[in-house]
Structures are given as structure tokens and as C-alpha cells.
């Protein structure tokens with residue numbers, strides 16, 4: 001079997017890369033996915049947050065492009081600009097948010113502002129704001145449905161002539177004299193000239209088969225799903241404590257829509273997921289557990305519930321006076337790099353490209369990522385946005401980026 005371009009991994013990133021490549025005229029594109037359907041990796045576990053409130057220029061620009069894309073896309077990906085509220089509990093944290101907002105505005109982020117505790121109290125009624133020194137609120141940040149984004153990209157790619165092979169695990173990437181020649185799968189060998197590695201948290205092992213050390217480390221992230229006795233505050237945005245990383249948002253059941261809808265290969269033409277959002281009494285909350293070691297463990301651990309409720313207890317009755325919906329609590333994997341920024345582009349091996357290491361931002365940055373990879377592969381460089389600071393060689397060259405708002 002042969003294909004000019006093989007995209008390994010059918011999550012939101014692989015789907016976006018395939019879509020953008022085929023939009024630009026590439027036709028012989030094959031996505032290989034080891035599972036029987038898409039959405040079984042991190043994309044199906046994501047919270048669905050999208051934001052332009054970052055610290056580094058590149059993250060802000062990737063978000064600006066992607067938010068515009070979600071807003072204008074003919075596919076309904078359920079983009080809802082409910083806002084992101086970061087709050088601070090020390091003056092140092094507030095200064096940090098102020099510096100970020102200044103930079104975000106300089107780069108063109110609209111509707112982002114510094115807010116005081118009284119304003120925060122109005123935005124999130126019922127929240128304890130006694131210890132809050134202020135915050136930043138970005139009105140165009142908000143939510144999307146990660147699976148609808150993935151489905152939209154996949155359907156677009158398939159309509160443009162791409163193919164997708166399920167139940168096909170790539171075992172290794174073959175190279176000869178410094179260029180890609182094939183991938184070996186559990187279904188046989190596929191000759192190809194180009195490979196894009198989009199296997200999320202599982203990328204490092206496959207890159208190693210081509211002799212590349214890709215510094216992507218998996219880490220479990222857990223989310224508690226709970227039902228409140230009281231209705232949640234109206235128009236609740238994403239709310240984040242910049243100090244601890246504790247965050248919460250109203251819960252929408254993307255996965256129920258997805259399971260009801262099946263894989264995109266069987267629902268071609270349907271861009272909007274079936275109705276299935278839960279009422280405004282259900283809430284998601286989480287925080288980055290500092291004791292969580294790197295691993296590929298995706299089992300939800302019940303002891304996490306007590307840990308996260310410690311944060312909830314202090315913050316609001318509508319978080320604390322809740323009943324855990326245990327069957328909807330979940331655990332997935334972040335794909336962290338040493339500087340918490342993605343790795344985009346090629347390497348010393350001709351024809352081998354990476355779209356990895358999103359460190360928890362892969363859904364929101366998927367439009368910019370797909371476009372960047374397609375331009376790098378087809379034109380030699382990304383011209384819509386300079387993403388050269390995200391290349392793999394930054395680690396060897398000691399040119400790491402710096403983002404503290406890693407949540």
C-alpha cells in the first residue's frame with residue numbers, strides 16, 4: 001500500500017492537519033488511527049475551553065487566529081464566547097495578569113480587561129471574592145465542542161479526498177538515508193514520503209523509532225463532574241484561580257452527543273452534534289494536581305474528588321453543595337513539553353513532521369496548527385503566522401519559551 005502523506009493519529013490535531021493539507025490541494029492523504037473510532041484520545045477528554053489570555057506572543061497569536069476561525073467556520077463547533085475569568089489572590093498575581101492583558105491588547109485581543117473584586121462578584125454571583133485582589137476577563141474567550149471541531153475537520157478532509165484507516169496502529173516510522181520511506185503498522189507496511197506525527201500524548205515512542213527524541217511527556221489530568229442543588233449563576237464563564245490553577249465551568253456533555261452520533265466516517269455531512277447539553281445545574285471542576293507524576297494512566301482516581309473539593313469548599317456553595325456524578329468524572333492526558341508550548345514543523349529527517357506537545361491547548365489551537373503544518377509541508381514555511389519559535393530544535397538550541405499561565 002502507498003500514500004503520499006500519512007497523518008498518524010485521528011484526534012483533533014490530525015484531523016485539522018489533514019483538512020488543511022487537502023484544502024491546499026494535497027489529495028493523497030491517509031489518516032491512521034489505532035482505535036475503531038475517533039475521540040478516544042485526549043480530544044474526547046478535553047474541557048472545551050478556548051482563550052486568547054496567554055502570556056507569550058505565539059500562544060496569543062495562535063489563539064487569536066483560532067478563535068476567528070471558530071467564529072467564522074461554516075461548521076457549527078458550538079463556539080460560545082462566555083468569557084474566561086482569571087482571578088488573583090495576591091498583588092503579584094494581579095500584576096502578572098495586568099502585564100498579560102497589556103500584551104494581549106497590543107497583539108489585537110479585543111474585549112479583555114482588568115476587573116476588580118466587585119466586578120468579579122457580579123460576573124460570578126455567589127462566589128466568595130473576599131480574598132480576591134482582582135482579575136482579568138476576556139469576553140471573547142469561552143467554549144467550543146472539541147468533538148464537533150474534530151468531526152468538522154475530518155468530514156472536510158474526507159470530502160476533499162483524504163482517507164482514514166481505523167483499527168490501524170502504527171508501530172514504527174521507517175527512514176532511509178535521512179528521509180521517510182514508510183510506516184509499519186499492525187495491518188502491514190505503507191510506503192510514504194511524508195509523515196505527520198499527531199499522536200498526542202503517545203508521540204514520543206513513535207518518534208524514537210525514527211531516531212528522534214521528541215520531548216513530550218504524558219501526564220494525567222482529572223475532571224470532577226458534579227450536580228448542584230441550586231441553579232448555577234446565569235452565563236457562568238470559565239473561572240480560573242491563577243494561583244492554584246483551580247477552575248470550573250458549566251458542564252456540557254460532548255461525549256454523550258458523540259456516542260449517540262458515532263464516528264464521523266459514518267455520519268458524513270452532519271456537522272452539528274445532537275442536542276445533549278445538560279441543564280445549568282451541572283458543573284465541571286479541576287486543578288493541576290502537583291503530585292501527579294508523568295504517566296499514561298487514564299483511570300479516574302476517586303481520591304482526587306476530596307482534593308478538588310478542598311478548593312471548591314472555599315470558593316462557592318454552588319460548587320461545594322453538589323453531588324458528584326461519578327460516571328461522568330474523567331481522566332485524560334496532557335502532552336507536556338519542557339516549556340509547555342507545542343512542537344510544530346519538521347526535523348533533520350526529510351518528510352517527518354510533528355504537531356505535538358500542546359500541553360493542554362491542542363483543541364483551541366487546532367485551526368492554527370493545521371494551517372501552519374500545511375504551509376510548512378507544502379510551501380516550506382508558515383506564512384500566515386511565524387511559528388518558527390515552536391520548532392523542535394529550540395530544545396537543543398536552548399531557546400525555550402516561557403509561559404507561567406500553564407493550567
Ligand SMILES: Cc1cc2nc3c(=O)[nH]c(=O)nc-3n(C[C@H](O)[C@H](O)[C@H](O)COP(=O)(O)OP(=O)(O)OC[C@H]3O[C@@H](n4cnc5c(N)ncnc54)[C@H](O)[C@@H]3O)c2cc1C
Nearest residue numbers: 009011012013034041042043047049170200332362363364
Ligand atoms: C482533562 C483535559 C482537559 C483539557 N481541556 C482542554 C481545553 O479546555 N482546551 C484545549 O484546547 N485543550 C484541552 N485539553 C488538551 C487537548 O485535549 C489536547 O491538547 C488535544 O486533544 C490534543 O489533540 P491530539 O489530536 O494531538 O491528541 P489526541 O486527541 O490524543 O489524538 C491522538 C490520537 O492518536 C491515536 N494514536 C496514538 N498512538 C497511535 C499509533 N501508534 N497509531 C495510530 N494512532 C495512534 C490515538 O488513539 C488518538 O486518537 C485538555 C486535555 C485534558 C486531558
